[in-house]
Amino acid sequence: MQHPNDDLEPTEILATRLPGTTPAGGDPLGAGARLGRYRLQSLLGRGGMGEVYLAEQLEPVRRTVALKLLRLRRLEARHLAYFEVERQLLAQMRHPAIAQIYDAGATAEGFPFFAMEYIEGSPVTRFCDERRLPLRQRIELFIRICEGVQHAHQKGVIHRDLKPGNILVDEVDGRPLPKIIDFGIATAASRALDGSGHERAGTPAYMSPEQAGDDPAAVDTRSDVYSLGVVLYELLTGQRPGAAGETAGTSRQRQPLPSEKLAALPAEEAARVAVAQGGSVAGLRKLLRNELDWVVAKATRQERSERYASAAELVDDLRRFLHGQPVLAVPASRGYVWGKFFGRHRTALIAAGVMLAALLGGLTMSLYGLSQARMQRAVAEQRSDELEKVVAFQQSMLESLDMQTMGVRLAEALNRQAASLDPLASEGFGALLARADTTDLARELVDHSLLSSAEAAIERDFADDPQLASELRESVARVQAALGLSVKAANNFGQVADYRSxxxxxxxxxxxxxxxxxxxxxxxxxxxxxxxALLQRSLPQAASLPANDGVRVKLQLAQAQIAQAKGDRERSKTMREELLAALVGQFGERDPAAMEVLNELAGAQRVLGELDQSRANLERLLPMRSEVLGAEHEDTLATLGNLAILRMVTGEKEGAVALQRDLTAKQIARLGAEHPLSLHARGTLANMLTDSGRAEEALPLMQSVLEARMRVLGGEHPQTIRARLNLATNYARLHDYASALPLEEQVIESRSRLLGPTHPDTVSILINHAGTLHRAGRSADTLKMLNDLVPLARQVLGEKHPQTQASLLIRAEANMALGRSDAAIAAYTELFDMRQRVLGDEHLETITAAWNLVDAYNALGQPERAASWHQRYLAPLLAAAPSTLNEAQTNLVAAMREGRRPGKE
Structure with a gap:
């Protein structure tokens, strides 16, 4: 059911820039002062970042709010856009345990502010102590807090400053109601203030080790889990883990567990803590030592990979504790598990003992039989549920296997083994192994050792239960499809479908x-x-499903994919357009199926070269998917990445960079900075910065991506080699040829060895290297390379390939630099003839080649020959009406009018 406040109120969609009202010197504002539509009533508190006021919102609705004015630093104009994006993200959160953000903006002086729900409550620790909440009620209250944190994490927001002072609790209808305040506000302010992330938000005593460190990219949702663990520690013991004033996350000593902390307290203080929780010191210590110690310890691990992966996992373990089930943080043992089982079913087990005694006495044989049958049925049902969860977990783990990374790890292990057995032969073995496709090898091992065995087991062990066998076979098929074993997946899906039919x-x-x-x-x-053929059979049957059913829509999209694969791209696009119109007309454009079809349509338009239309559709799709699916859903992130690339290729470079920054931040928050998806996002951002003329800014990012890929994937992985090439290109853009050339040589050596000297990727880097040598002033070395390279490029890449054409342009430029005018003109002419032959007389690249000749003839003092080429190829474009030119033609005309030299490779 939708909450009545789910739609954003008018104040939440307004970006404000208020007139100058902030006093100089950071003095608090007085009662009655106005900040836009807000009238301040009193100062609630001051902190390191600014003040919080009780205020009245005057329009468009009247209500009491808490207004937080952040005066740590001013927002400059260039930061406002990012600040606006961040506050819109905060306003999306809708959860009973999170104080609602109503509005945000900045004063004329650049100080950001937030207007939020006013909470009349106490910090959670004070509330629990003042009302002497028993242990169980404290944990139930803490669970509701964790649920609010999990909701925000799903929206892509990390708090970064979870502490009792930011978790206020009030009593509503006799029930404690927690509200988390300042959710993401410090993050929004610091990101807006400093895009580099140097502003560190948080309170030291509750801060995770990575948040207390120097790498902001290391902070993800598990940092909030750490802070929650510290808050839970304080709720249980009345104390924080470390000494007073100590930063928990940076302490080098092992922090005492809650039970140890309670034991170390003075007797009077320990008794006060226990009585406040409705028990004795010994009883509380026993509860803490047996299970809650483990929960807190897991939440506050120094290594984030060892913590609970999410706030939801922490909630799950606490619920297990409350329900008497085994807590997952506790190391498994038979005694512990049976002890929990007995605790949960004490009455039932005693009753079973009585019935057993009666059975032995011959009194209740039938009753015993009935109870046993019921017990067995309950156990069977529970076991079935458990098996379903295990199968789903194993399937998700197998589907997420990265075959490339597994292949690299396999190669590394084999190399280590070879080196230990025969160090002299290991180098040759490594070179031979590098030419093998370790990705396919890893896939074959998983298929042979795991999936094929699973198929055989299904045939052998479940032949008498075909329904269960079909479900298991479908699970295997999904894993096979995810790992690229398409033929086997099709066979298994077919067997499942035939049985079910x-x-x-x-x-x-x-x-x-x-x-x-x-x-x-x-x-x-x-x-x-x-x-x-299968589609022709299945589509009529799928007509019985709802029009927006996922299976039915995917089958219809498969029709369009087949048309595209067969070369009928226009028909493929038309099929997607018709399907989209039908879905939108019936269900609206925010229907998940309609959004999926819109995404497919944008892809078809991109393939057809309709970049503006493709981009327009993705611009529509992104906010819809963010709202319906969530900002961190994989479909939303895929759309975000595609839109960033389309903005780049359509010339809106700043917009592309902004989107890619957003995607990179989300991937890092979800997965960590060194996950393959995060590394891909960071590498793409660096390339976009370079292509936008910001090579200096891109340099440290490219260096860090290369270092991470070398460490995670190995030096010979294709993505590592690509990162090395990108860094070399960036150095060349910065005219740092001393750094660029050795990196290019490493790429040449790797590709020549791994792919072969005539592989297209090897030939491409050789041409790049020739161009870098020329720009570095080594034109003679360039020409020596090109003697063999130009014929090789024609043979391997073909005349249509841009790199083949680039090799001729580099040859012409190098000859010009060495004063060999005849050879230069011959190369320029050869380039023109090639482009005219493969692209046509009116193609922009052909006209650019003619411009190269005009420029060369003018430089050689032959204006009459330059005029001839100019009149034939450049003049018509220069004379054309601006309204008839596309963006690329307009840019070329502007360059010619400004007297810039034609683009050199």
Whole structure:
């Protein structure tokens, strides 16, 4: 059910820049002062970042708010846009345990402010102590707090300053109601104040080790889990883990566990803590030592990978404790598990003992039999549920396997083994292994050792239960599809669909789901004919499903994919457009199925070169997916990345960089800075910065990406080699050829060895290297390379390839630099003839080649020959009406009018 306040109020969608009202010197504002639509009533408190006021909002609604004015530093104009994005993200949060952000903006002096829900409450620790809440009620209250944190994390927001003072509790209808305040405010301010992240938000005593460190990129949702662990510690013991004033996250000594902290307290203080929780010191210590110690310890691990992965996992373990179930943080042992089982079922077990005694006495045989049957049925049902969870967990783990990384690790292990057995032969073995496809090797090992064994076990052990066998086979098929084993996946999906067709009918949703998996596996295996034949059978059956059912829509999209794969791109686009119109007309454009089709349509438009239309559709799609699916949903992030690239290729470089920064921050927050997806996002951002003329800014980012990929993937991984090449290109843009050339040589050596000297990627880097040598003033070395390289490029890449054409341009430029005018003109002419032949007379690249000749003839003092080329190829474009030119033509005309030299490779 939708909450009545789910829609943003008018104040939440306004960006404000208030007239100058902030006193100089940071003095508090007086009662009655106005900040835009707010009238201040009193000062509630001051802190390191600013003041909090009780205020009245005057329009468009009247209400009491808490207004936080942040005066640590002013926001400059260039930071306001990012600050606006961040506050919109904060306003998306809707949870009973989170104080609502109503409005945000900045004063004319640049000080940011937030207007938020006013909470009349006490810090959670004080509330619990004043009302003497028992241990169970404290944990129940803490669970509601964790649920609020988890909600924010799902919205892409990290608090970074969770502490009792930011968790206020009030009593509503006799029930404690927690409210988390300042959620993300410090983050929004610091990000806006300093894009480099140098502003560190947080309170030292509750700060995680990574947050207390020097790398802001290391902070993710697990930092909030750490802070929650410290708050729980304080709720249980009345004390924080470390000594007074100590930063918990940076302490080098092991922090005492809660039970140890309680034991170390003076007797009077320990008794006060225990009585406040409704028990004795010994009883509280026993509860803490047996289980809650483990929960707190896991939440506050120094290594974030060892903590609870999310606030939801912490909640799950605390609920287990409250329900008497085994706590996952406690090391498993039979005694512990059976002890918890006995604790949960004490009455039932005693009753069972009485019944057993009666059985032995011959009194209640039938009752015993009935109770045993019921018990067995309950155990069987519970076991079934557990097995389903295990299968789902194992399937998700297998689907997420990264075959490339596994292949690299396999190669590293083999190299280590070879070196230990025969150090002299290890180098040759390593070179030979580097030429093998370790990704395919890893995939083959997983397939042979795991998936094929699973298939055999299904055939052997579940032949008498075909329904269960089909469910297990479908799970194997999904893993096979995720790992790229498309033919095997199609076969297994087919067997599942055939069984369900006979048992349930061809139009049953479960049958059609398996058919959809079979169709997409066939498409991945490039078996278009069989995929199309299946679609012709399945689409009429899918008509019984709702029009926006995911399976039905995917089958319809598969039709469009087949048309595109067969080369009929216009028909493929038309099919997507028709499907989108039908879904939007019936369900609206925010329907998940409609959004999926819109995304597919944008992809089809991009393939057709309709970049403006593709971008416009992605601009529509991104806010819808963010709102409906969440800002961190994988579909939302995929749209964000695609839109950033399209903005880049359509010339809006600043907008592209801003989007890519957002994507990079989200991936780091979700996955950590060195996850492959995070590294890809960081590398793409660095490339965009370089292409935007900000090579200096991109340099440290490229260096860090290369270092991480070398450490995570190894020096020979294709992504590592690509990162090395990107860094070399960036150095060349900065005219630091002393750094660029050695990196390019490393890439040449790696690609020549791993791919072969005539591989297209090897030839491309050789051409890049020739161009860098020329720009470094080594034109003679450039020409020596190009003697063999130009014919090789024609043979391997073909004349249409931009790098083949670039090799001729580099040859011409190097000859010009050495004063070899005839050879230069010959190379320029050869380039023109090639482009005219493969691209046509009116193509922009052909005209640019003519401009190269005009420029060269003018430089050689031959204006009459330059005029001839100018009149034939440049003059028509210069004379054209501006309204008839596209963006690329307009840019070329502007360059020619400004007298800039034609672009050199």
């Amino acid at each position: 006979g048992a349930l009918g061809e139009s049953d949703a479960a049958t059609l789901r398996a058919r959809q998996g079979q169709v997409f596996a066939l498409l991945a295996a490039a078996d278009l004919e069989q995929a199309q």
